[in-house]
Amino acid sequence: MILMKDIVREGHPTLRQRAEEVKFPLSAEDKKLAEELMEYVVNSQDEEMIEKYDLRPGVGIAAPQVNVAKRIFAIHFDEDSGENLSIIAINPKIVSHSVEKAYLASGEGCLSVDRFIPGYVPRYARITVKASDLEGKEYKMRLKGLPAIAFQHELDHLNGVMFFDHINPDNPFAEIENAIAIS
Numbered sequence: 001m002i003l004m005k006d007i008v009r010e011g012h013p014t015l016r017q018r019a020e021e022v023k024f025p026l027s028a029e030d031k032k033l034a035e036e037l038m039e040y041v042v043n044s045q046d047e048e049m050i051e052k053y054d055l056r057p058g059v060g061i062a063a064p065q066v067n068v069a070k071r072i073f074a075i076h077f078d079e080d081s082g083e084n085l086s087i088i089a090i091n092p093k094i095v096s097h098s099v100e101k102a103y104l105a106s107g108e109g110c111l112s113v114d115r116f117i118p119g120y121v122p123r124y125a126r127i128t129v130k131a132s133d134l135e136g137k138e139y140k141m142r143l144k145g146l147p148a149i150a151f152q153h154e155l156d157h158l159n160g161v162m163f164f165d166h167i168n169p170d171n172p173f174a175e176i177e178n179a180i181a182i183s
């Protein structure tokens with residue numbers, strides 16, 4: 001299972017690389033990696049597992065964060081979170097997006113960033129995405145709210161982008177044009 005010791009932190013070069021597309025059928029190694037990414041986010045939302053293995057909670061994690069530069073990430077929202085999304089995304093893409101933006105009112109956190117970096121992270125409010133599942137079957141979905149934010153945050157990791165790259169350096173809490181706050 002993936003533990004915090006397996007997660008590379010800001011400054012590690014893999015976090016600044018463009019991750020490689022994955023070929024299908026997946027190798028056993030890539031399939032295991034994808035399943036372990038999903039296992040991490042599920043474990044990280046379980047109080048007992050957090051306690052037992054000292055996990056940092058998250059709703060998403062991307063392969064570059066465990067030092068594998070491949071275009072794979074997992075996002076999981078617990079059923080009682082009010083959100084309905086649990087996906088392994090392979091070779092994910094945003095195919096279209098709203099003009100309207102959105103940002104987390106409390107700022108963003110990242111498993112690879114061991115400090116709190118305050119500031120609004122402007123993202124698209126609504127996105128239409130496509131990705132493949134473990135079997136290589138392509139799926140398409142429309143996301144909004146926290147799921148849309150998480151998808152964009154994890155997709156950034158596949159392109160060597162960190163959430164704080166988007167924060168206004170002059171005024172981290174500057175009003176974002178045509179944007180809604182998500183709390």
Ligand SMILES: CNC(=O)c1cccc(C)c1Nc1nc(N2CCN(c3ccccc3Cl)CC2)nc(N2CSC[C@H]2C(=O)NC)n1
Pocket residue numbers: 044045046057058059060061104105106107108109110111149150153154183
């Ligand atoms: C909604 N809370 C806020 O916004 C937020 C609020 C305050 C501070 C910050 C800094 C916030 N920001 C932020 N908080 C999260 N978590 C809140 C706690 N939660 C969680 C915790 C415990 C059990 C189960 C769960 Cl589910 C896990 C997820 N996650 C992200 N991000 C940015 S996009 C990818 C996602 C991610 O997984 N990061 C590791 N940002």
Ligand code: NI
Pocket residue numbers: 109110111112153157
């Ligand atoms: Ni992150």
